[in-house]
Amino acid sequence: MNKGNLLALVLAAATVVLVAVGTVWPVKAAVFYAGGGKEGLLRPSSTPEEAVENLGTQIRLLAWEKAYESLSNKAEFTEPEFLHDLTGYALSLRTYATLDSFEVQPLHQSATDAEMRMKLRWSTVVGTFQDTRDLRVVKSGDHWAVDWPLVKEQHVPPQVIPVNYLRWDVIYRGAGDDWGSQDVEAPHVRIIDMHPVNRAEGVVVMGELLNEDVVPAFVSVRATLLAKNGSPLASEGSFDMISHTLLPKQVTPFVIRFPDVDLSQVGSIRMQPLSVLVSASADPVIEVQDQKFNPAPGASLTGQLSNQSGQVVNIAHVLSTFYDKNGQLVWVGGQYIDRALQPQTPVAFHIAIPEDLAKKITNQRTVVATYSSGSSL
Incomplete structure (x- = not known):
């Protein structure tokens, strides 16, 4: 018998044994699901x-x-x-x-x-x-x-909320339009701060990105770690730790993580900000209220979000940038709010801060990225 036939026979026998074991001693959860x-x-x-x-x-x-x-x-x-x-x-x-x-x-x-x-x-x-x-x-x-301690949703009384906010719409070149080879130019964005730190899980690259244009932009940031000899070690993007939609002159923090990489291995970092022109509006307005920095032990930033618009915000992502007394970037933290933000109904947030960095923090700035059904972050 050749090795291929022997392997096939062993796999078949193992399959029969596993099926038999699953029949005689089924997983309890599977039995429950099966009725x-x-x-x-x-x-x-x-x-x-x-x-x-x-x-x-x-x-x-x-x-x-x-x-x-x-x-x-x-x-x-x-x-x-x-x-x-x-x-x-x-x-x-x-x-x-x-x-x-x-x-x-x-x-x-x-x-x-x-x-x-x-x-x-x-x-x-x-x-x-x-x-x-x-x-x-x-x-x-x-x-x-x-x-069970049921938490009931607060109901806002019927009312009219006046809407007065800026909005940008984009018209792209169609297939039959003779506008030349290019559409509208991508917005100009710039990294205004970048700070790498060494953590137990690896290198964390933090920074801030500015939309310096007069139109809204969908942004992201990519970083490549280079070794001391110039060869690339790793390349990652900001993914979710960023407010992707930036209105004109707005700033967002960003975080890029490199697991299992030590800062001592890094010779330099190549940063690449990316932007695409998008339609956007200044609504919904999410007000950050009652912010409080809680020092170590259990260092954190707490506060409340209040949806000032008349529409439900399905997902809200709180991003806070922390600075030292000289205005230098110390840390960026964030929290996704697990419940939808109803109009004019405050919801609490809590952002944990590393204990070893908390003593350096003297100031912070908080932004909120939002998603409502039918729109984009």
């Missing part, structure tokens, strides 16, 4: 911890009806309200997020009720976010059930 019931996946809820863990498992499996039916206070709200509390009342990062993991922490317990803290870690296309809920768990007969 095989919750036996073995969920526990009897004989303790407060088990009740909360069962609820987390049902949410993770998107078993919304089972999760809702298990609640002790379900008479206070509907199943759709429970679903919207977890996945968002409007299109947002929560809408398509999946529960990656959860953690249950006991706070207090008596014979008939308990207080538990549940940390839900959701996964999205732009990373993870955490939702912490303090739960009351009550005993009913021989089992425990969760009293």
